[in-house]
Amino acid sequence: MGSLYIGASGLQTSQNALNTTAHNLSNVDTTGYTRQQVQLSSKYYLTLSVDPAAVSNKQTGLGVVYSRAKQVRDYFLDKTFRRESGRSMFYEVSTEVLEEVESQLGELNGEAFQTTVTDLWTAVQELAKDPSSSVTQGVLVQRASEFVERAWAVYEGLSSYQDNLNTKIKQHVDMINNYGQQLLTLNDKIRAIESGGIEQANDLRDARNQILDELAELADITYSEDLYGNVSVQIEGVDFVKGGNCYEIGLDVDEATGFYTPYWPQNATYVILADGTKSYNIDGAEVFDLTREISSDLNTDIGGLKAMLLARGDHRADYTDITGGNYDEVSQSIVMNIQAEFDQLIHNVVTRVNEILAEAAGLQTGDLTLADGTVLTGVRYCESDADGYMRNEDGSPIQLFTKVTTAGYQKVEGQDGKEYWVYAEENPAMPDSLYSIKNLQIDQGLMQEPAKLGFMLPDGSVDYDTAEALKAAFTEENYTLNPNVQKKTTFVDYYTDLVAQVANSGSIYRSIYTNQESTVEAAQGAREQVIGVASDEELSYMIKFQNAYNASSRYINVISEMLEHIITTLGM
Numbered sequence: 243m244g245s246l247y248i249g250a251s252g253l254q255t256s257q258n259a260l261n262t263t264a265h266n267l268s269n270v271d272t273t274g275y276t277r278q279q280v281q282l283s284s285k286y287y288l289t290l291s292v293d294p295a296a297v298s299n300k301q302t303g304l305g306v307v308y309s310r311a312k313q314v315r316d317y318f319l320d321k322t323f324r325r326e327s328g329r330s331m332f333y334e335v336s337t338e339v340l341e342e343v344e345s346q347l348g349e350l351n352g353e354a355f356q357t358t359v360t361d362l363w364t365a366v367q368e369l370a371k372d373p374s375s376s377v378t379q380g381v382l383v384q385r386a387s388e389f390v391e392r393a394w395a396v397y398e399g400l401s402s403y404q405d406n407l408n409t410k411i412k413q414h415v416d417m418i419n420n421y422g423q424q425l426l427t428l429n430d431k432i433r434a435i436e437s438g439g440i441e442q443a444n445d446l447r448d449a450r451n452q453i454l455d456e457l458a459e460l461a462d463i464t465y466s467e468d469l470y471g472n473v474s475v476q477i478e479g480v481d482f483v484k485g486g487n488c489y490e491i492g493l494d495v496d497e498a499t500g501f502y503t504p505y506w507p508q509n510a511t512y513v514i515l516a517d518g519t520k521s522y523n524i525d526g527a528e529v530f531d532l533t534r535e536i537s538s539d540l541n542t543d544i545g546g547l548k549a550m551l552l553a554r555g556d557h558r559a560d561y562t563d564i565t566g567g568n569y570d571e572v573s574q575s576i577v578m579n580i581q582a583e584f585d586q587l588i589h590n591v592v593t594r595v596n597e598i599l600a601e602a603a604g605l606q607t608g609d610l611t612l613a614d615g616t617v618l619t620g621v622r623y624c625e626s627d628a629d630g631y632m633r634n635e636d637g638s639p640i641q642l643f644t645k646v647t648t649a650g651y652q653k654v655e656g657q658d659g660k661e662y663w664v665y666a667e668e669n670p671a672m673p674d675s676l677y678s679i680k681n682l683q684i685d686q687g688l689m690q691e692p693a694k695l696g697f698m699l700p701d702g703s704v705d706y707d708t709a710e711a712l713k714a715a716f717t718e719e720n721y722t723l724n725p726n727v728q729k730k731t732t733f734v735d736y737y738t739d740l741v742a743q744v745a746n747s748g749s750i751y752r753s754i755y756t757n758q759e760s761t762v763e764a765a766q767g768a769r770e771q772v773i774g775v776a777s778d779e780e781l782s783y784m785i786k787f788q789n790a791y792n793a794s795s796r797y798i799n800v801i802s803e804m805l806e807h808i809i810t811t812l813g814m
Contacts, residue, residue: 334546359389559582645683
């Protein structure tokens with residue numbers, strides 16, 4: 243009678259194997275599904291007798307058992323795919339950022355900014371031909387105004403793109419935190435199902451692996467699984483999911499820019515404010531170390547979130563980020579680097595034009611003793627003269643480009659009782675003192691009356707020298723994009739070189755991204771060969787398990803007929 247149970251075990255096992263095969267076939271096109279492999283083993287043996295002198299004990303088998311449905315995965319292929327997909331996402335984001343910046347620089351309402359630079363240069367050339375003409379003076383002021391307005395528009399476009407990246411950074415951090423909570427939930431479910439040692443939570447494991455795949459695109463992760471089926475995850479070497487906890491990433495908001503900085507609350511210090519809220523100091527608790535060199539050898543080029551943070555930067559850059567010896571801090575940020583180099587162009591044009599006009603107005607450099615005895619050393623100044631050449635009605639030198647927030651000159655009284663105008667030098671620590679895009683405008687007096695420029699010397703002659711100096715300023719090869727560039731360029735060619743630099747960087751990043759895509763596809767192809775479902779192979783398994791089912795059925799029929807024959811023949 244016991245032989246019937248052997249056949250029954252074959253029926254049950256074959257049926258379970260068929261169900262697993264059908265499950266594989268129904269998920270051929272399911273994203274993240276892992277092929278399940280049937281594993282069969284012998285049931286325990288029944289010992290009939292023990293004879294120490296015999297080769298083996300007398301035992302009889304009790305059939306076959308469905309051991310488990312094993313997920314077919316390769317840990318090393320998973321690790322390789324996730325690492326390379328994270329690196330691919332880093333360069334994909336960087337490529338997209340450069341393409342957007344290239345678009346911002348190349349077109350402005352259908353007109354390239356280079357046209358604005360060329361128009362200003364043309365206006366200066368025309369002025370040099372006839373400086374005393376009110377027409378050429380008016381054209382110069384008008385082109386200068388367009389230059390400032392369109393420069394501001396380009397800079398605002400770059401700043402707006404920083405804000406867009408900032409919004410995406412928050413979305414990605416929220417997504418990562420959500421993935422962490424999902425991993426905790428899946429860990430609990432998998433542990434509960436598999437704790438009895440009977441069932442395998444394969445579909446839940448597929449969901450968890452899919453989350454790890456998507457998480458690996460956003461950040462550099464490491465992970466491991468313990469004996470109980472729990473997966474622990476680290477991001478940038480810091481615990482993210484461990485045990486029953488998800489250490490969510492916090493976001494610190496910069497009060498000036500609104501920029502988000504991801505940080506680890508568990509690693510930050512804080513003080514409790516009067517209203518009961520916590521004020522965090524995130525120094526040393528940042529999720530990403532953005533000061534490290536970006537290198538594949540160092541694995542610092544992994545994750546889309548890091549790429550966004552690098553591209554956005556941590557502030558609105560200006561020319562002082564290049565001239566102030568701080569270039570290394572902005573060089574790795576695509577947007578900040580372009581902002582600084584673009585602002586440097588505007589600053590150089592503005593200050594050089596103003597300097598030439600100031601020289602014509604009689605500005606000199608030296609020491610000036612004030613009425614109170616204070617000595618101003620090495621300052622640029624001139625005596626106040628309302629009727630002087632290139633002067634305003636208050637006696638100060640005319641400036642074509644002025645600052646929005648502060649005056650370009652300060653009025654002081656000298657020890658000799660005379661009034662002087664002292665040039666207000668720029669101070670990087672005081673943004674209001676800078677001739678930066680955000681703080682520029684055309685002198686309102688010149689906007690209303692461009693002929694105030696005059697270009698007529700006190701003796702009644704035309705000031706060709708100042709006009710020629712303005713023309714020469716646009717052709718002097720005295721300027722570089724940044725400290726790492728050796729090529730000297732002019733005002734006219736500077737912007738062209740800037741756009742070319744962005745285009746070259748974009749081409750390099752696109753090439754890296756294309757190569758990285760091929761690497762990811764190769765890793766995914768190798769992984770799919772292991773975890774993917776092949777319908778032909780599964781159909782062959784289905785036939786095999788169906789034949790096994792039929793064989794078990796025939797076995798039971800034979801045993802049944804034998805028992806019937808024994809009972810009827812022997813009269814039992």
